[in-house]
Amino acid sequence: MRNGTLWPRLRPYAMVAPVIVGIVLFVFYPIAYLGQLSLNDYNLLNPAMSEFIGLENYVEIFQRGDFYVALRNTLVYTLGTVSITLTLAVLFALLLKRHTRLGSIVQAGIFIPHVISIVSISLVWLLMMEPSFGLINTILKALGLPTSMWLQSSETSMLSIIIVSVWHSTGYFTLIVLAALHSIPASLYEAAALDNAGPVRVFFKITLPMLSPQLFFMLIISTIGALKVFDTVNIMTGGGPNNSTTSLAYYIFQNRTSNIGYASASGIVLMVLVAVFTIIYFRILSKKVHYQ
Numbered sequence: 001m002r003n004g005t006l007w008p009r010l011r012p013y014a015m016v017a018p019v020i021v022g023i024v025l026f027v028f029y030p031i032a033y034l035g036q037l038s039l040n041d042y043n044l045l046n047p048a049m050s051e052f053i054g055l056e057n058y059v060e061i062f063q064r065g066d067f068y069v070a071l072r073n074t075l076v077y078t079l080g081t082v083s084i085t086l087t088l089a090v091l092f093a094l095l096l097k098r099h100t101r102l103g104s105i106v107q108a109g110i111f112i113p114h115v116i117s118i119v120s121i122s123l124v125w126l127l128m129m130e131p132s133f134g135l136i137n138t139i140l141k142a143l144g145l146p147t148s149m150w151l152q153s154s155e156t157s158m159l160s161i162i163i164v165s166v167w168h169s170t171g172y173f174t175l176i177v178l179a180a181l182h183s184i185p186a187s188l189y190e191a192a193a194l195d196n197a198g199p200v201r202v203f204f205k206i207t208l209p210m211l212s213p214q215l216f217f218m219l220i221i222s223t224i225g226a227l228k229v230f231d232t233v234n235i236m237t238g239g240g241p242n243n244s245t246t247s248l249a250y251y252i253f254q255n256r257t258s259n260i261g262y263a264s265a266s267g268i269v270l271m272v273l274v275a276v277f278t279i280i281y282f283r284i285l286s287k288k289v290h291y292q
Contacts, residue, residue, distance in 0.1 A: 031271070038265035044257070057265035067266070069243050070251035073158065074273075077247060078226035080162040081169075086218055088166065089173035090211070096174070097181050107178070110171035118168060122235040125164045126151070151237055154244035161232055161245055169225075173218050180214040181207070209290040216289045220281055227274050248273070 038057055043049040061067050092110065096103045113121060128135045129150035137147040150160045184207065192202045208215075230249040233239060239246035239254065246254070248270045255263040 034264050034267055037261055038268050040261045041259075042261040042264075044260055050261075053261070057259075057262045058269075060262060061265055061269060066243065066246075067251065070246045070248050073244065073246055074227060074229070074248045076158060077162060077165075077229060077245075078223060080158075081165045081226045081229075082219065082222045084162065084166050085169050085173060085222060086215065088170045089177050089218070090215075092170065092174040093177035093181055094207075096178055107175065110174055112171065113168050114172040116168075118231045119235060121168055122164060122232050125160075125167075126236050129160055152241065154240075154242045157237055157241060157244045161229075161236060164232055164236065165226070165229070169222065173222070176214055176218060177211060180211050184210045212289045213291055216281070216285060219285070220278060223277050223281070224274055227270065227277065 039052060039054055041051045041053045041056075096107055129137075131137055131147065131149050131152055134150070136150070140147045148156050151157050188206050188210070189202065192206060197205070228249050229247050230253065233245050233247050233250045234253070237245040239250050248266065252263045252266045252270065255266065
């Protein structure tokens with residue numbers, strides 16, 4: 001075959017080769033290596049002393065009570081964060097739909113938390129939620145309302161983490177929904193007005209179906225992010241008090257030095273959990289997404 005005819009055939013493969021190499025090196029290889037570690041009793045100080053133990057790490061995971069605590073915390077955090085964030089994003093977007101100067105200022109204001117490092121945000125909220133001199137309790141005292149222990153109590157620590165995460169993410173999702181609202185054809189609302197449709201019916205029959213592609217995207221990425229939460233927990237509570245905020249990602253972090261094989265097996269379980277949620281979303285909800 002001549003070189004002049006060979007290159008056009010090879011050019012598409014050459015163009016995608018860097019991407020494929022990157023995916024193999026930074027995605028598939030780490031996953032495969034993580035799987036290998038999960039099957040061993042790995043010694044960090046002396047890798048030569050590592051021993052292949054098969055599925056013993058996975059058996060141990062499902063026999064330990066602290067794993068189920070971390071799993072429960074992760075699911076509670078995911079449910080709370082995703083549901084509240086998406087609900088507030090839709091409500092704020094509906095309120096900001098009209099083009100006004102005040103609306104533009106509010107849009108910029110609610111988006112600012114998303115561009116700030118979650119580390120900085122966690123440190124600020126950590127001080128604000130301090131029971132004795134924190135800003136939140138100070139305001140509650142001034143208003144004559146009951147105060148809270150926030151991060152220092154196992155009853156309110158998870159709620160506190162959820163509040164910080166919602167505050168950090170809502171602005172980003174609000175702008176996505178707001179852009180989608182502006183793309184909905186005005187003729188649909190005009191037709192609904194001619195039929196004397198009420199605002200509730202218009203929302204559920206027109207607005208919500210037209211927003212479904214964006215909401216589906218937001219649901220997936222917010223769920224994946226919530227299942228992998230680590231930074232907020234690490235900075236604000238360290239998994240406490242009494243393991244009330246220990247997430248699966250932080251649980252893996254805690255076990256990284258004592259038993260890297262067990263931590264790797266926990267990482268595989270977390271990866272499977274993320275995959276299960278994603279598959280369920282696509283199987284159940286993708287058919288209800290309305291694409292224009």
